[in-house]
Structure formats: C-alpha cells, structure tokens
Amino acid sequence: MAINWRAYDHIPLFEIYQAAYLWVEMEPIHRTHAELVVHLDPGVEQMMVLIIENTGGHYCKGTPILMQSCAKRRVTRQSLIQMAQKLGEKPKFLFPETRDEDEGKARNKADVKSIADVESIVDVKSMTEPALNRDKPLDPRKKKTYLLLIMALCKKSGIDFNERAVSKTLVGMINRIGGRRTEATIREILEELKALERELEP
Structure with missing residues (x-):
C-alpha cells in the first residue's frame, strides 16, 4: 500500500498516533478514541510509547488510557527529527532523501476505512510491501x-x-x-x- 509521502512534507505538527503510523510506514487511519483502543496495530501503539518518551512526554499506563489521553497529543516535526537522529533512524515521512523516486509520486487509493480490524491491516501490508514478506530479509x-x-x-x-x-x-x-x-x-x-x-x- 503506497503512501503519498509528499502530503506530509510540510506538516509542522503531528498527532502522536499519526506520527507512529507513518514511522512504521503505514497510512494513518482516522478513528475515534474508542475505535483506536480496539483497532490500533500493536506496532503502532509501541511506536507511540517510544515517541512520547523521546519527545519529553510520559507513558500513560494501559492501552485505553494511552489512547484517550495521548493519541491526539501533538508533537512537532523538529522533535520527531531530533528523536530520529538520536535513534539513528531516518523515517521516510521526515527524510525525503530516503524515498524511492516512485514513492514520491504514489497515491494511496485504498479505502482504509473498510479495513475492519488489525489482522486485516497486517494482511494487506504483508501483501503489498515486499519488505515484510517472510521470504525476504527485513531492511x-x-x-x-x-x-x-x-x-x-x-x-x-x-x-x-x-x-x-x-x-x-x-x-x-x-x-x-x-x-x-x-x-x-x-x-x-x-x-x-x-x-x-x-x-x-x-
């Protein structure tokens, strides 16, 4: 599932859950707090915790509390860049030079709202992203x-x-x-x- 990275190039503030989705190269899914509690991908939730800890926030114990009090909290692009540099990472939504040429032109046409649960998200991602294919080593x-x-x-x-x-x-x-x-x-x-x-x- 291709992400239009350019759409995020000039956003100065990200909601934490949006930054977490983009960091692990998944299109942010717009849901209510209640829906986030049920449908949030485990990898995204863990990324949210990492972002909160590395941008001066604090961990909100328990998934429901994490979602309700932290998901919509905003973090600046600069704070995310500093976090990436600290971790030695270069997520594509923050560092355009890490993208392939065709990724800059790609558009995500999938109706993400039709994805009913986390398992569906994982299945779709594994089929569309070679990096997550079990037969190929991860970057x-x-x-x-x-x-x-x-x-x-x-x-x-x-x-x-x-x-x-x-x-x-x-x-x-x-x-x-x-x-x-x-x-x-x-x-x-x-x-x-x-x-x-x-x-x-x-």
Whole structure:
C-alpha cells in the first residue's frame, strides 16, 4: 500500500498516533478514541510509547488510557527529527532523501476505512510491501526500529530480556522481523536486544 509521502512534507505538527503510523510506514487511519483502543496495530501503539518518551512526554499506563489521553497529543516535526537522529533512524515521512523516486509520486487509493480490524491491516501490508514478506530479509533500519519497539514494550512491562516471559512479547512481532516462531529465533532476538541495549547505554 503506497503512501503519498509528499502530503506530509510540510506538516509542522503531528498527532502522536499519526506520527507512529507513518514511522512504521503505514497510512494513518482516522478513528475515534474508542475505535483506536480496539483497532490500533500493536506496532503502532509501541511506536507511540517510544515517541512520547523521546519527545519529553510520559507513558500513560494501559492501552485505553494511552489512547484517550495521548493519541491526539501533538508533537512537532523538529522533535520527531531530533528523536530520529538520536535513534539513528531516518523515517521516510521526515527524510525525503530516503524515498524511492516512485514513492514520491504514489497515491494511496485504498479505502482504509473498510479495513475492519488489525489482522486485516497486517494482511494487506504483508501483501503489498515486499519488505515484510517472510521470504525476504527485513531492511536493517526497519529491523532496528522494531527491536527498539520490542525493547520499549518489555521495559514498560517490567520484563527482563533474560526472562522466559519475554517470548510472549516477541512472538507477536517475529514475523515483522523476518523470522519464524521458533525457540532459536527468540534466543537470537534476545541476544540482539541485549546488544542494542549496550549500544544505547550512555
């Protein structure tokens, strides 16, 4: 599902949920707070937490509270750029130079309102974006972003990377990282998380 990145080039303020969708390269879906609670993609929710934490906000515990009090909070483009630089990321909606030529001309013609649930969003995205195809490796930048999301979720849930409980968190995101749901894959990702944590230490 192609995103018209140019449509977001001159927006000075983003609602947090919009920035989170765009960061993980998904078209923002306009919903009410109640709908966001039910239909929000897990990866987007975790990205929202990361944005809130890295732009001077605070984490709102619990999904419903997060959605109602934080989803519509606004964050400046400059704050998002500073966050991206801190994380070593270059999301396409903030950095035009990272886009392919055809992406700048693309238009998203899909009726996103017809997507009924998160599973449908994931299915459509996996069919239309080669980077998420299980048979192809994920782009290193995207992989690091997803690892950061997992790390943030684990820390907020009080889960240590050495604990068995972390596997419950990882299983839901392994397909996005380009692996399979096996014990070996989980152990491999745990090691990557530990290495990433050491890398981010001041």
